[in-house]
Amino acid sequence: MHIQPEVSLKPHNTFGIDVKAQQFVEVHQLSDLQTLLKEQQQNPTPLLILGGGSNVLFTRDFEGLVAKIKLKGIRLLREDDSNVWLEAAAGEVWHDLVMHCVQKGYGGIENLSLIPGTVGAAPMQNIGAYGVEIKQVLETVQAVERSTGVLKVFTNEECKFGYRESVFKNIYKDQFVITGITLKLSKKPTFNTSYGAIQEVLQTNQVKELSIQAISDAVCQIRSSKLPDPAKIGNAGSFFKNPTIPFTQFEQLKQAFPHIVGYPVANSQVKVPAGWLIEQSGWKGKRFGHIGVHSRQALVLVNYGGGEGSQIRQLSADIQQSVLQKFGIAIQPEINII
Template structure:
């Protein structure tokens, strides 16, 4: 049933060479249940798009590739569409399908790499929108029992790039499907970043979910490297939040430090600014480095080693901590 000694290079967007001792792509919940029964006791690693993982070693266990596919309109009200999406679907392709069908709410999340199943796990977000704003429920399979369980919004305990599946339930469930609550009458979010400026440059006078998606795609392509060209996992670190008093102290020393007030009273500081100010932007070390346009992105130019990228991340964390007294935390899962 399982393939053996499989290269994972094409299954992670960093393009890191590592091998899985056992590998299986499941395309139904039944297949997943059977795989779990046959691999009892083996270490497990579940991969979706491999866009949020840094492999630092061969994996001596079973790598399960999520191949669950399908997008279905399951309910419709006067205001919303309820769309059930299988976890193996490509996230950006789903966004494009939503726009094509007039399902609103996720257009600001265009061009985010990865699969639908990873979206609630990470509570992915961009340009003023996070998954939790359009999330209804998901179905996940409990590894220990092999049973499907439904999780509602509250049970997922969403936070900034966090959910219960990265905390208390980490490694205990495999997400199989996600149901989204998408809009019919759209509220357009153009206030974040350069969306409005880009729309103006594009000559857009009539706002639509497609226009916003096009603007977001244009912005992301201008800033972020395409993993098909340069190995990367997108933003490597989370943006840190600090207490207001600490932010004021920083501002007294670094007058141009940007900050964004948060609902919890803290101030979010862009990690990219901290990393650039610490002198890392565009630095290369052999065949790895920090991207020249977006210092939040660590890159593999080809033949890079996962441990070398991990060490680079540690060095960046230490440097930022020393200069600003702020701890950066990885958004990427280091295996």
């Protein structure tokens, strides 16, 4: 490992925020990570674990050590007539893993195509899109405990997955470093095409025979049409979670806002698209100097170049306040703000 002083984090976060890490290191081996954590215990300094940087907003320089996880590897553990068990290291690019599975004919994560970030971040917030969440196919998470350097294995149940939630974001926050995951995927997949515009795109593409490749292509097409490419415009995808509210509150809102959109979920709750709430509050396409709200998707806050993280944080707070005043609904960031 080579620890570097005073490194710009601009190339390491998809918002493209130009802040510095006091120290920076890339971790390519599990043993290096364990060594690093042991040294941290002996000489405690602030430590930030970074994956693809696609779910983080830096608002200041980081006074400590930033460790970028670069653990690599995808391997088949076992298989039977119906399923395969696949292990993927935390530093793999998530979309690359999806493409690997699509090409091999392993079904289960094709709806999660083109989600930015690394494999290690996927279970952290239970990534999901177009009717699928990673918890539906995840068997185990491998993670190193920061305080001991010991590698532990968490079952799906032990991860306590929720909507963009897991134990790694709450009760075990900053206590473990995810090093890999194991997925159970299907050789005889059931196709999920009911969410969003997937069916419409499949018809437009004149797909005659449904396949995981066709679904992945459709999802990529939809995401590319709605979401800006971080390589061109700094962003971290969806900035806010979709809030859930009681059915009774939704019915009251429907009287005042007849066109409000909502999807029934468990326990008499309704999930309301945060993008719709933000758009109806007048934010879509608004630009404020170097930052703004994307013109095609109100969920996405953008850095046009030269913007500061503190400005984006303030914009997000203004949006939250605006939505709360108009609809009485509190929306929360799904981005990690540092």
